[in-house]
Amino acid sequence: MMTRYIAFLRAVNVGGRQVKMELLRALFEQAGFKQVKTYIQSGNVIFDAKGQEAALEAKIEQLLQQNLGFAVPVCIRSIAAVQAVLDNNPFPGVIPDKDFQIYIAFLQTLPGKEATAIIATLQSDIETYHLNGKEVYVLMKKNTGAPPFSNTYLEKKLKLVATTRNLATVQKVLSF
Structure with a gap:
C-alpha cells in the first residue's frame, strides 16, 4: 500500500x-x-x-x-x-506577522534524552523553543536586531540533521 x-x-x-x-x-x-x-x-x-x-x-x-x-x-x-505537526503547534494563538515568525525544524532522527535539557538552554527573550518528538518548534520575535533563527545552530546543539520551514510553508506544502 x-x-x-x-x-x-x-x-x-x-x-x-x-x-x-x-x-x-x-x-x-x-x-x-x-x-x-x-x-x-x-x-x-x-x-x-x-x-x-x-x-x-x-x-x-x-x-x-x-x-x-x-x-x-x-x-x-x-x-x-505533517498534519499532526500542525495540530500540535505549541503556539496556537500566535499568527506570524511583522513581529513574529514560527519555524518548524524537522529532525531526521528522534533526539536523545538530553535534547530537552539542550532545548531549555536555547530559550531567550527573542526565541522560544519547544521539542515534540522529531520536531522543534521555534517562535521568534522579528525586528530585534538579533540574527534570525539558524537551522545550522540547532543542528550543532542537538548533534542531529534537521531542516527547517516556516509555518506558512508547512501549511501550504501540506495542502499542495
Whole structure:
C-alpha cells in the first residue's frame, strides 16, 4: 500500500547548490515514486511510496548524491504526520506577522534524552523553543536586531540533521 509523503530537503537552492524542481521531480519519478510534486524552490517534494521513512530517506539521499554530486540530507514525514505537526503547534494563538515568525525544524532522527535539557538552554527573550518528538518548534520575535533563527545552530546543539520551514510553508506544502 502506498503512503503519501513529504520529503523536506536540507540546503537546496542555497549557497550555490542550485537544483531545478523539474530535475527533482524527474529523479523521484525515475526512482519509482508516484504522484510526484514539488512546492517552491526550497526542496519540498510530495510523493507516494511504499516503505518506512528512514529507508526512504536513505534511498533519496543516495539518489541525490549520485545525481547532483553533493549530499542532500532528507527528512521525510507522511502527510498524516505533517498534519499532526500542525495540530500540535505549541503556539496556537500566535499568527506570524511583522513581529513574529514560527519555524518548524524537522529532525531526521528522534533526539536523545538530553535534547530537552539542550532545548531549555536555547530559550531567550527573542526565541522560544519547544521539542515534540522529531520536531522543534521555534517562535521568534522579528525586528530585534538579533540574527534570525539558524537551522545550522540547532543542528550543532542537538548533534542531529534537521531542516527547517516556516509555518506558512508547512501549511501550504501540506495542502499542495
